[in-house]
Amino acid sequence: QQQVRQSPQSLTVWEGETAILNCSYEDSTFNYFPWYQQFPGEGPALLISIRSVSDKKEDGRFTIFFNKREKKLSLHITDSQPGDSATYFCAASHDTNAYKVIFGKGTHLHVLP
Amino acid sequence: DMKVTQMPRYLIKRMGENVLLECGQDMSHETMYWYRQDPGLGLQLIYISYDVDSNSEGDIPKGYRVSRKKREHFSLILDSAKTNQTSVYFCASRTGDQNTLYFGAGTRLSVL
Secondary structure (H helix, E strand, O other), rough: OOOOEEEEEEEEOOOOEEEEEEEEEEEOOOOOOEEEEEOOOOOOOOEEEEOOOOOOEEEEEEEEEEEEEOOOOEEEEEEOOOHHOEEEEEEOOOOOOOOOOEEEEEEEEEOOO | OEEEEEEEOOOEEOOOOOOOEEEEOOOOOOOOEEEEOOOEEEEEEEEEEOOOEEEEEEOOOOOOOOEEEEOOOOEEEOOOOOHHHHHEEEEEOOOOOOOOEEEOOOOOOOOO
């Protein structure tokens, strides 16, 4: 079963717009949610993460909004740049030191100049 | 500079041949992973290694085996490769006390 779901599968925005990437999960015991960014030909790399005790985490133009009750989170990329074009994976685990990390299928973001 | 190195980057094999994918890391991380990535399916966990000779199946271990004889080195073996094992394979590592995975650049395997 798919424990971490992402939508949309693909998203296109214009440069300067805010891109919103959505993620939901099924297991209410997940408490750590990293987002990974992957450029073509490269492996994923950690972009930003949030723990379930927080409802918001900000790092520059990237912000995670977290709704524990609804088991949903979203990644907002403000002032999107063409260099942000990549695949973004939402992931979940049961703790910050849990071995198993469950990945969503990813959202492919295109930022047009 | 933390680095996970995968070799080879590209590999073409015929169905039935044996395949060895290699991964190395220079961070002395205890835990290492093998994932495969297919279009529309995201990252699927094949195996986890907690340390030398301490390995555990992931979600899709069938058709694969692993070997970890040194902490810095983790191998994925496909005995008698199948065409449905055509994929991009990623190795990753992490320390024991935090959950950031460091990924290699991947090996693109084609099984004809």
